[in-house]
Amino acid sequence: MMLKTVKNKVESSYIVQNYKKILPFVKPYWVRAVIAMLITIPIGSMDALIALMLKPYMDIVLVEKSTEATAYIPILIIVFSLVQSSLNYLATYLNTWVGRKIANDVKIKLFDKLMDYEASFFDRKNSGEIQFRFNNDVDTACNGLISNLKKFVTRIFSSIALICVLLYNSWQLAIIALVVMFGALYPLRTIRKRIKDIMKKTVFSGAKVMTHFNEAFNGNKVITSYNLKNYQNKKFKETLQSVFTLGIKMVQRTGIMSPIMHFIISVGIALVIWYGSYLIASGEMTPGNFVSFLAALLMLYTPIKALGNDFNSVIMSLMAIERIFELMEDIPTIKNSENAAVLDKNVSSIEYQNVSFGYSKNRFSLKNINIKIDAGETVALVGNSGGGKSTFASLLPRFYDVSSGKIIINGKDIRDIDLYSLREHIAVVFQDNFLFSGTIRENITLGKENVSQEDIDLAVKSACLEEFVAELKDGLDSQIGERGVLISGGQKQRIAIARAFLKNAPIVILDEATSALDNKSEAVVQRAIDNLMKNRTVIVIAHRLSTVRNADKIVVINYGQIAEIGTHDELIKREEGIYASLYKAQLK
Ligand SMILES: Nc1ncnc2c1ncn2[C@@H]1O[C@H](COP(=O)(O)OP(=O)(O)OP(=O)(O)O)[C@@H](O)[C@H]1O
Numbered sequence: 001m002m003l004k005t006v007k008n009k010v011e012s013s014y015i016v017q018n019y020k021k022i023l024p025f026v027k028p029y030w031v032r033a034v035i036a037m038l039i040t041i042p043i044g045s046m047d048a049l050i051a052l053m054l055k056p057y058m059d060i061v062l063v064e065k066s067t068e069a070t071a072y073i074p075i076l077i078i079v080f081s082l083v084q085s086s087l088n089y090l091a092t093y094l095n096t097w098v099g100r101k102i103a104n105d106v107k108i109k110l111f112d113k114l115m116d117y118e119a120s121f122f123d124r125k126n127s128g129e130i131q132f133r134f135n136n137d138v139d140t141a142c143n144g145l146i147s148n149l150k151k152f153v154t155r156i157f158s159s160i161a162l163i164c165v166l167l168y169n170s171w172q173l174a175i176i177a178l179v180v181m182f183g184a185l186y187p188l189r190t191i192r193k194r195i196k197d198i199m200k201k202t203v204f205s206g207a208k209v210m211t212h213f214n215e216a217f218n219g220n221k222v223i224t225s226y227n228l229k230n231y232q233n234k235k236f237k238e239t240l241q242s243v244f245t246l247g248i249k250m251v252q253r254t255g256i257m258s259p260i261m262h263f264i265i266s267v268g269i270a271l272v273i274w275y276g277s278y279l280i281a282s283g284e285m286t287p288g289n290f291v292s293f294l295a296a297l298l299m300l301y302t303p304i305k306a307l308g309n310d311f312n313s314v315i316m317s318l319m320a321i322e323r324i325f326e327l328m329e330d331i332p333t334i335k336n337s338e339n340a341a342v343l344d345k346n347v348s349s350i351e352y353q354n355v356s357f358g359y360s361k362n363r364f365s366l367k368n369i370n371i372k373i374d375a376g377e378t379v380a381l382v383g384n385s386g387g388g389k390s391t392f393a394s395l396l397p398r399f400y401d402v403s404s405g406k407i408i409i410n411g412k413d414i415r416d417i418d419l420y421s422l423r424e425h426i427a428v429v430f431q432d433n434f435l436f437s438g439t440i441r442e443n444i445t446l447g448k449e450n451v452s453q454e455d456i457d458l459a460v461k462s463a464c465l466e467e468f469v470a471e472l473k474d475g476l477d478s479q480i481g482e483r484g485v486l487i488s489g490g491q492k493q494r495i496a497i498a499r500a501f502l503k504n505a506p507i508v509i510l511d512e513a514t515s516a517l518d519n520k521s522e523a524v525v526q527r528a529i530d531n532l533m534k535n536r537t538v539i540v541i542a543h544r545l546s547t548v549r550n551a552d553k554i555v556v557i558n559y560g561q562i563a564e565i566g567t568h569d570e571l572i573k574r575e576e577g578i579y580a581s582l583y584k585a586q587l588k
């Protein structure tokens, strides 16, 4: 009864709960996992056999001084340890194999999940946190899972077998030994409570360390030009110091377990020796029994003394599992609705109806936007910086969902359109385009298969990249470096435009596509953009009003609201109008 309650308190339900979650991932490899588990039975039980052998050895050889019957013992010992260590090797191999496979599968599933997340998820998280939770946590969880599970199962079987040896040798002493053993386990139940808070902070700090590295990488030019070396060093040191402090705190809180357990166990051994000597003296126990008992007891207690530390890492890996499944069970907010329809290839109209949107709850970046865009029209958005132009555009491919109102394409709320199909219909050239490491070709085709060389050439020509590509030794197959660091800003922008050409989507969004250019290349890119806009429905955002003159509609978005709509000629006539004054200012 007492044993049972103590065992329950060692958080068995927490352990079982979390191991259960990982079970579906073990399933594909269950044969190997089971074999690995079964192997631990003999490994664990063999310890007990050695202890058991000590009794006949003691009683026959040492007491009766006969050697014939036990001549085989030295050979047996060698055979035993050979078998045991070979099995150990096999178990380690299988466990590692299964563990790594599981870790891979979990990472693949999490990465898939990561790809599903909406823009606001990435706004909230920093890159370090993502690396930490999606990669390091999985390693912690799976490595812990393998090594600890093997250790634990081996120990359980070795404990059971050793307890049998104890009982066989003397039931009275066995009872003393077991009561002490469960007493020593008792403090373990508080471990999780002790480390939970620190673990959380450790994960946070660990993620921060990663972020430092990411910023050193991505921000190296800013760091160099502002002489931020010392500043960055200082911040990095501080973060490391906080990781250190947390690590020490963890040891302070859990390290105390070890002396407590040592103490309880030494009391147990003392009691056994005291009472055992009495049993031998009174002839109730042979010396062989006693030595065998003592050997089994020491074998049983040694791992228990280390259990404090092992249990720590078990709890840590369980907490990592908990965090992983938090992510897995989290549902992205922007996803396909149940009866999502596929969008028709021909887009006939886009309509924003009373659209309001805020990145956070009570701060609206767009208010009551109403506008209808017909097929083939070019709509230009102008207005103050931070006014909401990019936000307006990012609602259409559902990077974010509207807070109220709706956006309608071909008479359908975009939330009822299949996400993949919706995004297939929209090509976006961003203010700041992301290029992948790889070649120009890869960055234009973006994994699209069955693209003909003619299509690529046409896209390159239309994006006014021909001349640039011709200069390169490897042409389209030239590497552009991570994030495109090896090419210029204007070249990056034209690659992004070539992408949009190849995508050949009926709707095009251009966000400041000429912002990074000098006048001459602006003319070149402008030609590329004019090509791209032909026969498409276009939303174009530009600060330079020369680029928007020819738009069918110009929409002035000021502080989140539509202030004016009209053609260039109409708007220019309004003496007090925002567009007219912007235009005049730029002419000067
Ligand atoms: N990811 C985001 N999270 C929170 N707020 C944002 C985010 N992106 C933009 N904002 C805020 O929303 C408002 C509108 O920003 P938006 O980028 O749409 O302006 P913009 O008109 O495109 O400006 P610019 O001409 O400078 O590009 C701004 O106040 C901005 O600070």
Ligand SMILES: [Mg+2]
Residues within 6 Å of the ligand: 389, 390, 391, 431, 511
């Ligand atoms: Mg913008």
